[in-house]
Amino acid sequence: MDRFYIPPARWADSLALSGEEAHHCRRVMRKQVGDVIEIFNGEGSWARGAITHLGNEVAIEVTESGETPKPTLEVELAVGIPKGKTFDLVIQKSVELGVLRIQPLITEQGMVRFDGKDAVRKAEKWSRLALEACKQCGQNWLPEVLETQNFSAWLPNRVRADFEIISALTEESKPLRDVLPEIPASGFTRVFVGPEGDFSPAEYELAAETSMHPASLGPLVLRVETAVIYLLSNIFCQIRS
Numbered sequence: 001m002d003r004f005y006i007p008p009a010r011w012a013d014s015l016a017l018s019g020e021e022a023h024h025c026r027r028v029m030r031k032q033v034g035d036v037i038e039i040f041n042g043e044g045s046w047a048r049g050a051i052t053h054l055g056n057e058v059a060i061e062v063t064e065s066g067e068t069p070k071p072t073l074e075v076e077l078a079v080g081i082p083k084g085k086t087f088d089l090v091i092q093k094s095v096e097l098g099v100l101r102i103q104p105l106i107t108e109q110g111m112v113r114f115d116g117k118d119a120v121r122k123a124e125k126w127s128r129l130a131l132e133a134c135k136q137c138g139q140n141w142l143p144e145v146l147e148t149q150n151f152s153a154w155l156p157n158r159v160r161a162d163f164e165i166i167s168a169l170t171e172e173s174k175p176l177r178d179v180l181p182e183i184p185a186s187g188f189t190r191v192f193v194g195p196e197g198d199f200s201p202a203e204y205e206l207a208a209e210t211s212m213h214p215a216s217l218g219p220l221v222l223r224v225e226t227a228v229i230y231l232l233s234n235i236f237c238q239i240r241s
Helices: 019-026 086-097 116-137 151-157 176-182 201-208 224-240
Strands: 004-006 015-017 035-042 044-053 058-067 071-081 101-106 163-167 186-192 213-216
Touching: 004 019, 004 058, 004 116, 015 019, 015 044, 019 058, 058 101, 071 151, 071 224, 086 101, 086 224, 101 116, 163 224, 176 213, 176 224, 186 224, 201 213
Parallel strands: 004 035, 071 101, 071 186, 163 186, 163 213
Antiparallel strands: 015 058, 035 044, 044 058
């Protein structure tokens, strides 16, 4: 069933799509009066019903609704931004796997740099990608794509998580299988993955001064997107088993 988004501020007794979502429903998906669609507000609420009016707004007569509980374990992905469109894939797959926040990071050895205007444009694009991933996979909690931060400046001042794990190519790293059982089943866990060039020695040293748990993903050097998918898949399998 095709899914559409209504912001929480517009989630009321009478529900209707507006703006881009109405246009997408009417012009792109070619929906007609009587078609049944699903809607969600990104904060757990969802509903299904038939379209009763097609115009600048698309009105829906709700026949079924419910609430999806917020995950007991809130996972945030903090990742060095890779070049090109790779970060698009990172966002899509991390949303599908169940993260609730994504923290883009500028790192010393990463190949991505951009100014203020680019940052705003990219943030808008990444937020749209997160929304599209929610619509596709059935996720009713819309993850937040946070403001891009410089890793070294942000790390000492970050809001501390209950548990933090960093994918690390260092001698101190423990095998991932040994770290996974330490991850709590509830609370706030933050997952760090470096860019193509990995975290720099200085960044690793800074991370070592915190309570992060360095984990090895094996003997091979993985691409950013592969590391993200592998690490998050193992975490969610661990807590959901």
